[in-house]
Amino acid sequence: MNPDQPPICDYEGSDYQTSFWDESDRAYEDQVEALAIHRLLPESGELLLEIGAGAGRNTPRYKAYQRVVLVDYSSTQLQQAQTYLGTSDRYIYVAANAYQLPFVTGVFDGATMIRTLHHMAEPQLAIEQVRLALQPGATFILEYANKHNLKAILRYIFRQQSWSPFTPEAVEFTTLNFDFHPKSVRNWLETSGFSVERQLTVSHFRIDTLKRLFPLDMLVKLDSIAQLSGNWWQLSPSVFVLASAVGDTAIAPPGALFRCLLCDHIKLEQTDDSLICPNCHHHWNYENGIYDFRLK
Numbered sequence: 451m452n453p454d455q456p457p458i459c460d461y462e463g464s465d466y467q468t469s470f471w472d473e474s475d476r477a478y479e480d481q482v483e484a485l486a487i488h489r490l491l492p493e494s495g496e497l498l499l500e501i502g503a504g505a506g507r508n509t510p511r512y513k514a515y516q517r518v519v520l521v522d523y524s525s526t527q528l529q530q531a532q533t534y535l536g537t538s539d540r541y542i543y544v545a546a547n548a549y550q551l552p553f554v555t556g557v558f559d560g561a562t563m564i565r566t567l568h569h570m571a572e573p574q575l576a577i578e579q580v581r582l583a584l585q586p587g588a589t590f591i592l593e594y595a596n597k598h599n600l601k602a603i604l605r606y607i608f609r610q611q612s613w614s615p616f617t618p619e620a621v622e623f624t625t626l627n628f629d630f631h632p633k634s635v636r637n638w639l640e641t642s643g644f645s646v647e648r649q650l651t652v653s654h655f656r657i658d659t660l661k662r663l664f665p666l667d668m669l670v671k672l673d674s675i676a677q678l679s680g681n682w683w684q685l686s687p688s689v690f691v692l693a694s695a696v697g698d699t700a701i702a703p704p705g706a707l708f709r710c711l712l713c714d715h716i717k718l719e720q721t722d723d724s725l726i727c728p729n730c731h732h733h734w735n736y737e738n739g740i741y742d743f744r745l746k
């Protein structure tokens with residue numbers, strides 16, 4: 451890994467989709483997240499950047515966009531996404547680091563980052579990369595894990611937890627898994643060229659006992675109502691933010707998508723097995739429908 455980059459939470463070879471979603475009792479979390487995405491997604495769009503796409507769990511929810519570029523650091527996650535979503539022109543699969551995105555400035559009119567910021571030791575760096583890739587006016591749906599949640603507040607008050615949920619610094623609850631304070635996330639967005647338009651609080655009833663005692667539909671309906679309080683207070687474990695890209699920043703020339711990470715050249719030449727930079731002659735690997743821009 452490039453020593454100048456922050457550490458990466460590596461999902462290579464992970465069975466995350468199967469073990470965390472398909473074989474665990476997380477229908478509630480999945481449905482309330484789908485609802486939040488549905489509420490925040492614009493009615494239409496052209497090219498969406500999905501960062502930390504994993505196995506593509508959320509990708510079919512982005513129907514409003516004509517094409518989706520799935521970015522993940524793990525090539526095995528992207529292979530799973532490809533098996534799930536197929537190889538049509540609608541999807542472009544890119545193995546890349548969120549801290550170093552290989553795209554032309556101002557090429558996307560939308561971006562999402564769901565359940566991924568919580569792996570970022572340098573969250574603002576990742577948010578700045580998203581902003582660079584977006585056109586002015588583009589929308590960004592960002593989900594983050596909230597340290598200022600009701601459970602953490604109660605545990606802190608009753609001295610069951612040493613760290614304060616009220617202070618702005620991140621808490622690393624296990625290696626490369628961070629909870630963030632809502633004010634900090636807002637601050638990173640605003641100083642990176644975004645304006646926060648709307649917030650939804652999500653997964654209020656993510657408690658095993660509640661999930662066992664009450665029917666799924668009822669918890670989803672209650673969460674659906676509670677989500678709407680997100681602009682006023684954020685006490686849930688997960689928060690979805692709708693932000694829009696502000697400022698008079700560049701728009702990509704037509705047809706451009708990738709840039710060379712080594713020299714910034716934007717006219718890369720496609721061959722059967724690579725994208726070649728005519729400026730620095732670097733070959734970026736393209737294999738089985740997946741572009742590889744990871745700098746190792």
Ligand SMILES: C[S@@+](CC[C@H](N)C(=O)[O-])C[C@H]1O[C@@H](n2cnc3c(N)ncnc32)[C@H](O)[C@@H]1O
Nearest residue numbers: 461502503504507522523524547548564565566
């Ligand atoms: C918890 S999974 C979420 C997957 C998907 N967004 C979902 O909600 O089902 C986090 C994903 O972020 C990816 N990831 C973590 N750090 C990354 C980085 N620095 N650059 C790109 N992807 C990263 C992981 O490989 C993993 O697939």
